[in-house]
Amino acid sequence: MVALNLVNRPNKRRQAPDQVSELTTNRLSIYLRCLHELDANGVQTISSQALAEQFQLNAAQIRKDLAYFGEFGVRGVGYYVKELRRHLRQILGLDRKLRVAIVGAGNLGLALADYPGFRQEGFEIAALFDAAREKIGQHSRGGVPIHDIKELKRIARRERLDISVIAVPAPHAQLVVDQVVAAGIKGILNFSPGALHVPEDVKLKSVDLTVSLESLSFYLAQGEIDG
Amino acid sequence: MVALNLVNRPNKRRQAPDQVSELTTNRLSIYLRCLHELDANGVQTISSQALAEQFQLNAAQIRKDLAYFGEFGVRGVGYYVKELRRHLRQILGLDRKLRVAIVGAGNLGLALADYPGFRQEGFEIAALFDAAREKIGQHSRGGVPIHDIKELKRIARRERLDISVIAVPAPHAQLVVDQVVAAGIKGILNFSPGALHVPEDVKLKSVDLTVSLESLSFYLAQGEIDG
DNA sequence: TTTTGTGAACTAGTTCACAGCT
C-alpha cells in the first residue's frame, strides 16, 4: 500500500510516515553504508542483531527504524543484504543522482568540492560559487567550475541543483542562504557558525565545527576535575 | 556508583553534574557565541526569554541548561552578559588555550588547519600530521607545520596536544585513532566516515558528511512525495 | 513587577519482551 497521492492518505502509510526523526534518517544512512560493505564481502543475509553489533546499537532500534518504511525482513532469516540496500537507497532518495553546489570557494569549500565522501555514489558536485572576481572562471583541483554567485539562480535551474553546501564566512551566511532559497534549492548543508533562517519547505542541516570543538573541550575539562 | 576520589561526592555538585547531555554542552557553546556578540554590542544584561528568541529555543531550556552549573541569573533582571560569558568559558574549559593537532594533510585537513572557526579564541592548531613523505616538513598556507605521523607521540608530549582532528581516508581512520589514543590525547573530532572505537576515557565526536548529505536527500525525496 | 530556578507534566526516543511467521 504505497504513496497514492490524489486520494486521502490512509492512516498508516509506509512510504512516508508523518514524522521520521532525524536520528532515524541518520541511522538509515549508517545502515546503508554497512550494507555496501557486507554486499562487497559477499554476505547474503544479515540479522538485526548482527547489524547492531557493528555499531553501538540495539537490535530493536534497527528493526523499528526499518519498520517505519515497510516489512523488509524475513522471520527466522533476517534481511537480504542486496534487497535491504536497494530499499534503503530508495527511501533515502539515492536511487537518482543528486546535484550539489558549494557556495564559498575558500579553503573549506574547495576541499569539500574534491572530498571523496562527497563525490560518492548518489551525489555529484556540479558547481562552486563565489563572489571574488579572481576566483570566478577557475576550477577546483578536481575540476569543479567556480561561478559568480550572481549566476546562482540561472545555473541552479540549468544544472538542476538539488542541494547547496554553505561554506562562506559567518557574516555572509544568511545572505547566501537567502539567495540559495530564492534559487529554488530545497536542501542546505551549512558549515558556517551561527543560526540561520529558512522557510518551512527548505531543509537545513548545520555542521558547527566550533560547537563540536567546544563541546569536546567541556569533556576534557570535566575529565580533569573528575579524574 | 561512580569514581569517588578521596572524598564522597556531595549529592548535588554544581561544577560537574553526573551526566550532562551532549545536547546541553552543544547549547552552552551556542549561548557563549551569542554572549560574545551581545557583549560586543555593549549589551549588559539578557533574560532567558530574550536569549531564547535568538535561536529556535525555549527559555526554560536555557535556564535549565545553566542551572546544572550554578545560579548565574538575577531574578527580575536576567543574566549579566559579561559574567555569564565568563562562567560559560570556564565551564566549557575555554579559560585556557587548547592545543589541537590535525591528522591528515589532504585537502580537508589543510583546509581545517587554516579554517578561522578553528583558529578561534581558546583553540590553537599546533600541528598537522601525515604519512606521505613529500608532505612532511611542509606547512599549511597559514603556517601550521606538517609532521610525520610516526612522530605523533613525541610531538604530542612536546607540544602538549589536547585534541586531535581526524581527517584521513576511512580505511586508515581506526589505525590513526589508535595512535592518537596511544599518544595520550583524550579528545578526538573525527571527519572520517564509519564507526570508530576508543577507550572509555577518550571522548570521540564524529562529523559524518555522508550521513548529513544522505539525510538531506531523504527530506528532499519525501518533499516530492508529500507535496 | 520582572525574571529566575525548579518540580511536575509532557513528549520523544530507546529498549524490552514476546507473539507470530518462516
Added chain:
DNA sequence: AGCTGTGAACTAGTTCACAAAA
C-alpha cells in the same frame, strides 16, 4: 529453532507553570 515486527515499559529530553527572589 530463529528472527522479525511491535505493543508496552522505560529513559531521556523538553516545556509548563509557579513559588521565590530582587
